[in-house]
Amino acid sequence: MLIYTRFHGRGGQGVKTASRILGNAAHFEGYYTQDFPIYGAERRGAPVVAFTRISDESLPVPERGYIFNPNLIILADESLLNDPIVNPLAGLQRNGTLFINTGKPVDKIFTGRDDVRIVGEDLIGLSLKYVGKTILSTGLGAVAAKLTGLIRWVSLEEGVKEELLEIGIRGEMLEKNILLAKACFERIYPASLPMPKLAEPKKIVKINWMPPNLTIPEIRNVGNTRVRKTGNWRIFKPILNLEKCTKCGICIIYCPEGVITMTSSGPEIDYENCKGCLICFNECPVKAFNYIREVEAA
Amino acid sequence: MSRTWFSTLKDLLGEDYVEPGTPLCAGCGAIIALRLFHKALGGRVVWVNAAGCITLLIVYPFTPLKSSWMYTAMASAPAGAQGIRDALDILIEKERIPVEEDLKVVVVTGDGAASDIGLQSTSGAIHRGLDFYYLCYDNEAFGNTGFQYSAATPYGSRTATSPPTPLIPEGYRGRKKDLFEIWRAHKPPYVATVSPSHPMDMIRKIEKAEKYKGPKLFISISPCPPGWIIETMDTVKLAKLAVETGIWPLKEAVYGEVHHTYIPRRLKPVEEYLKIQGRFKHLFYPVRRDDVIAKIQREIEEYWRIVYDKELGKEDSGLT
Numbered sequence: 001m002l003i004y005t006r007f008h009g010r011g012g013q014g015v016k017t018a019s020r021i022l023g024n025a026a027h028f029e030g031y032y033t034q035d036f037p038i039y040g041a042e043r044r045g046a047p048v049v050a051f052t053r054i055s056d057e058s059l060p061v062p063e064r065g066y067i068f069n070p071n072l073i074i075l076a077d078e079s080l081l082n083d084p085i086v087n088p089l090a091g092l093q094r095n096g097t098l099f100i101n102t103g104k105p106v107d108k109i110f111t112g113r114d115d116v117r118i119v120g121e122d123l124i125g126l127s128l129k130y131v132g133k134t135i136l137s138t139g140l141g142a143v144a145a146k147l148t149g150l151i152r153w154v155s156l157e158e159g160v161k162e163e164l165l166e167i168g169i170r171g172e173m174l175e176k177n178i179l180l181a182k183a184c185f186e187r188i189y190p191a192s193l194p195m196p197k198l199a200e201p202k203k204i205v206k207i208n209w210m211p212p213n214l215t216i217p218e219i220r221n222v223g224n225t226r227v228r229k230t231g232n233w234r235i236f237k238p239i240l241n242l243e244k245c246t247k248c249g250i251c252i253i254y255c256p257e258g259v260i261t262m263t264s265s266g267p268e269i270d271y272e273n274c275k276g277c278l279i280c281f282n283e284c285p286v287k288a289f290n291y292i293r294e295v296e297a298a
Numbered sequence: 299m300s301r302t303w304f305s306t307l308k309d310l311l312g313e314d315y316v317e318p319g320t321p322l323c324a325g326c327g328a329i330i331a332l333r334l335f336h337k338a339l340g341g342r343v344v345w346v347n348a349a350g351c352i353t354l355l356i357v358y359p360f361t362p363l364k365s366s367w368m369y370t371a372m373a374s375a376p377a378g379a380q381g382i383r384d385a386l387d388i389l390i391e392k393e394r395i396p397v398e399e400d401l402k403v404v405v406v407t408g409d410g411a412a413s414d415i416g417l418q419s420t421s422g423a424i425h426r427g428l429d430f431y432y433l434c435y436d437n438e439a440f441g442n443t444g445f446q447y448s449a450a451t452p453y454g455s456r457t458a459t460s461p462p463t464p465l466i467p468e469g470y471r472g473r474k475k476d477l478f479e480i481w482r483a484h485k486p487p488y489v490a491t492v493s494p495s496h497p498m499d500m501i502r503k504i505e506k507a508e509k510y511k512g513p514k515l516f517i518s519i520s521p522c523p524p525g526w527i528i529e530t531m532d533t534v535k536l537a538k539l540a541v542e543t544g545i546w547p548l549k550e551a552v553y554g555e556v557h558h559t560y561i562p563r564r565l566k567p568v569e570e571y572l573k574i575q576g577r578f579k580h581l582f583y584p585v586r587r588d589d590v591i592a593k594i595q596r597e598i599e600e601y602w603r604i605v606y607d608k609e610l611g612k613e614d615s616g617l618t
Contacts, residue, residue, distance in 0.1 A: 011323075012524055044324055044325075044523060044524045045323055045324055168461070168462075170584065171583075171584065221359070221361070222361060222363065222364045222365075223316075223317035223361065223362055223364050224317075224359070225317055225318070225320055225361065225362040226317045226318055226319045226362075227319065228319040229319065230318070230319050230320070230321075233324055249307055249310070249311045250307065252310075253307060253311075253334070253497050254330060254494075254534050256322070256324075256326050256327070256329045256330050256533070257318045257319075257320065257329070258314050258316055258317065258318050258333060262311050270318060273318035273319050274318075275325075275530075276530075277324040277325035277523075277531060277533070278325075279325060279530070279531050279534055281531060282531040282534070282535060283534050283535070
């Protein structure tokens with residue numbers, strides 16, 4: 001019995017913590033486990049990956065290193081689904097399970113693979129409801145634990161407690177996180193996962209197609225990060241009410257991304273690159289900004 | 299050379315030299331400071347960077363800047379600036395490029411490179427009288443690698459390498475290195491502290507610095523949402539609070555002569571600044587550490603008492 005889980009998400013969403021919660025819970029359940037993230041620059045919003053391997057006495061974790069052949073993929077951010085660099089579905093086994101954190105029906109946002117089971121759940125909504133913040137780690141860990149079909153609630157609860165206490169979350173916040181874990185745990189139904197194919201050394205690496213303007217560098221191209229479209233980092237979308245706006249320009253000066261420009265009718269937000277930090281909402285002297293959740297906006 | 303003068307905030311809405319789409323965290327304070335700095339200096343700039351968060355701005359083949367950029371090792375950004383400055387001077391002297399094509403050489407580093415690893419090369423560059431600008435964005439730790447403490451980390455802060463434990467409940471026990479005073483001790487033409495929350499103050503200082511030939515150094519506070527554990531929307535609010543509580547004095551020093559450009563008439567209690575940051579949460583929860591908070595407050599008041607005495611006279615003191 002082997003379960004190879006790969007977590008994909010963005011920095012700050014708690015992907016590493018989720019992989020540790022799953023590892024802890026499986027450990028308390030009596031399995032052998034490994035959990036670890038990819039080391040890299042730890043920035044909020046940048047794509048990150050973490051892994052958990054679970055096995056029992058019949059085959060104590062036979063491999064080390066990154067997981068290229070997962071039978072369970074947990075995707076914390078639906079915007080990564082079609083990202084050619086992250087390529088989150090790479091190596092997913094036939095009959096494996098893909099979990100997508102989304103507020104939309106899963107068959108609407110992904111139809112690329114019909115040989116895998118796809119599960120969706122709005123973890124941002126649940127974490128706003130139970131914790132009051134957009135923290136995904138507990139929810140992702142709980143969902144992953146349930147999808148393995150091996151872990152009972154008592155072990156998961158212990159795993160969540162151990163991990164969150166270690167990173168300094170205590171008292172009321174811990175209670176809220178456990179409620180959230182329980183809610184996530186109860187909403188998901190497990191299915192049996194296929195045995196992952198143990199990796200063979202590969203000589204040829206397949207590289208995905210990318211548009212030429214991204215792959216052919218031009219050293220005299222200045223300011224070309226604009227094409228990278230960081231708008232999919234947003235959880236909340238700022239909305240400007242032009243009737244209230246006095247065109248003072250304070251939002252333009254304080255916008256870290258420089259996505260607000262002054263036009264003749266007033267400031268305009270470039271949503272293709274706005275990261276949704278909401279400094280404009282907070283600093284506007286006449287409170288002309290409002291914000292809504294990105295799912296409602298779509 | 300054409301020159302823009304900034305007199306009101308509206309003048310700052312003009313050409314922007316930093317494009318969107320950067321890979322920096324949402325709500326990054328450093329990029330607000332960099333954007334304003336670039337606006338004030340104009341487009342003819344070459345940036346020299348030492349390893350830090352801002353390094354990730356430019357990962358080949360992408361750049362958000364409309365100006366030039368050179369990346370150096372962590373200890374050697376001012377040395378890199380010296381090379382570029384010399385090359386430009388020689389090219390102009392030999393009339394290989396016209397004087398109008400001269401560039402301003404600007405070093406941009408984080409607090410780690412500025413106050414730990416790159417301190418000696420900065421000291422050397424100031425000592426040689428190199429004509430350059432230096433912008434240090436101070437997020438008070440090594441933010442890019444996961445918020446380990448640096449020499450600029452303040453007393454009481456939680457970092458990845460100084461977590462509050464039963465043995466050391468207050469977090470980081472060291473003191474913040476006073477980089478402003480270290481730089482000022484070299485008596486360069488211009489040293490200043492700036493804050494992204496006070497754009498006009500920053501622009502005025504840069505305009506003033508432009509008159510001097512030689513090292514012109516700036517330290518900007520740079521709230522860091524993932525490291526300081528704050529909401530991304532609170533970046534500017536925190537920078538503002540840091541100035542108003544007095545923990546981040548806005549000042550300048552011309553040839554070593556200090557002058558404060560913003561003197562709060564009444565200091566806000568530092569608690570307001572501390573309690574909205576996750577990195578100081580252990581001072582309030584589960585047990586309130588009045589001793590630590592009082593120590594931080596006392597240090598601020600001692601600092602400002604001297605400033606009030608010197609620059610305002612005792613009767614105007616903002617301390618009660």
